[in-house]
Amino acid sequence: MADAPPISFARGAPSLDIVDVDGLKAAAARAFENDPGGVTGYGTSVGYVPLREWIAAKHGVEPAQVLVTNGSMQADAFLFETLVAAGEDVVVEKPTYDRTLLNLRSLGAVVHPVSLQSDGIDVDELAGLLAEGVRPRLAHVIPNFQNPAGYTLSLDKRRRLLDLAREAEFVLFEDDPYVDIRFSGEPLPTMLSLDDAGSVVYASSFSKTVCPGIRVGYLVGPKALVGQIQKLATNTYISPNMVAQAIVHEFCVSGALERSIATVKAALAERVRLLTEALARELPEARYQAPEGGYFMWVELPEEIDVDRVSEEAQNKGVLFVKGTDFLLEGGRNTLRLAYSGVTADQIDEGVRRLAGAIRAVEATAAA
């Protein structure tokens, strides 16, 4: 088994079969043909202007509220560098994306993790923190198909978060890279679109709808803040990648984006169906909620199972995942994240069989 090629539920990246490589190639050709000067020149730190306008129209905001960046992680880094000083309070979801945690901590922020429920961040717990006198500079929330949990923030909680942000004057950072790949249930409005107090800074990306290697993400926020971040961007890299952003623009306006999103959704819906069927068969004791979109599913094992040991056994058996502890400052020793974005449908049964085998092996040693 150890010699079989490993099956990876670890990385939040699409398998190549759901990336429209031909569409990208055609978009690149059109970009160089249609706007050679704009594509090859420096441009400015706001990003490729036609793409910036396309994004502004998509979100119903002014172009001056949009900054297009080299991936949305870079957008996060600019935002954090601009807003968060050492010693300041910030709120994150518990669990949350490991890189966000790392970056906030390395800035010296005081991180307050607030429990995540299956309908999103525990707003009462957050309200309690505020009542105790915590004054966060920002709260980081991944509203749709959260990474790592796969959960989605309910409409009611979106409204309550906006109220809290307005009252306690913190920035509500809506980190929303998965929004367009909902494959079941009804779409919910973004907090950006519900915000009438200028509380929200919104980030998204084309990594999940075009491809990750194109590294195009963006921020939407109040004009003054976006202008401030724009200066930081100029001093960091003059301008982001014009070639990549022009390719994305051509991909969007040609209709390739919509076709790509349909392909991704259909594939991911099938993978979630196969994954939950396999888990029900092989690991009936595992607890999870089937996601309505996105890349990830959070799995809780019985409390006595140590995910460190499962991870070791799983590597021996040729299956990879990320331990839940990587997304938490403490706890979660019986949890793991399964990414179904990078496995093809025919790998899922075998992957779950290997995972179940690893868990059975850990149980056997514990019982011995």
Place this chain on the structure above:
Amino acid sequence: MADAPPISFARGAPSLDIVDVDGLKAAAARAFENDPGGVTGYGTSVGYVPLREWIAAKHGVEPAQVLVTNGSMQADAFLFETLVAAGEDVVVEKPTYDRTLLNLRSLGAVVHPVSLQSDGIDVDELAGLLAEGVRPRLAHVIPNFQNPAGYTLSLDKRRRLLDLAREAEFVLFEDDPYVDIRFSGEPLPTMLSLDDAGSVVYASSFSKTVCPGIRVGYLVGPKALVGQIQKLATNTYISPNMVAQAIVHEFCVSGALERSIATVKAALAERVRLLTEALARELPEARYQAPEGGYFMWVELPEEIDVDRVSEEAQNKGVLFVKGTDFLLEGGRNTLRLAYSGVTADQIDEGVRRLAGAIRAVEATAAA
């Protein structure tokens, strides 16, 4: 005259006629065809692996010494963030690239500008600083066709700088984006290639040989330092632009790069010839040294001419340049930088006529 389209000697960017747009389009098609997985996937923060290997071979170093970034400004920013803490001494050339000055100052570094001579930084002045007890963390040097001066560091001074760096244990940051566009004189070895003490960190870019909008630059340095910067890069943006770097790689290996460099060199050599002829005719009092490569020429006007006023008059007359004062912490009020990279040959005579007109107008008011 004010209604004529402005002629810009201001921006260090190539005119579109010397960018191989068709070659880029063909390179993009090959990139998507030859390596769809590598091009569309996240990759890692070291950059697109085949391009990293190509760069390592070009410089005769190991791939582990190379980090490919989103433009070389981003490489500079990573290096400065890694090495330079607030209150530390750094050495720069006087004059130097305005963004470098800005970034070092915003990190809180104590900037020591050392005079630039027509054969490069004044090494005696630097030795004097060191003798006084200044212990710089790094010295930033643009050895070839310096921005803004166009001057080139002599071989003798390259060796002396390496000696000083080894003795005083500072990082010699060789910032070399223009090296490949030498159009006259003999190429000199990089300090990187002469270094046997691990003193040099080297940066370059494809902005001047492929195009700026592709935003691909790189760092070469000691493995341990590159590894440290690589972690910072991962936390900042996961990975740089794989699509853009794969396009550059295809452009390089296909021979398009060499053809592009030949085109750029021929055009820039002609522009320098036309520029110096026009200056000799229209502004015989101006002092300058014709560059052997690169994008820029530094011009000194008679001491009594105030470049602020010339700049205002020039804008009225439809010609743009950057004031020398932008590249200095103090002084240089009678100097300016002329970039000949972005003007086509047929604009140069008219541009210099307008510039001379602006200077004559300032002289007339001063005399009145």
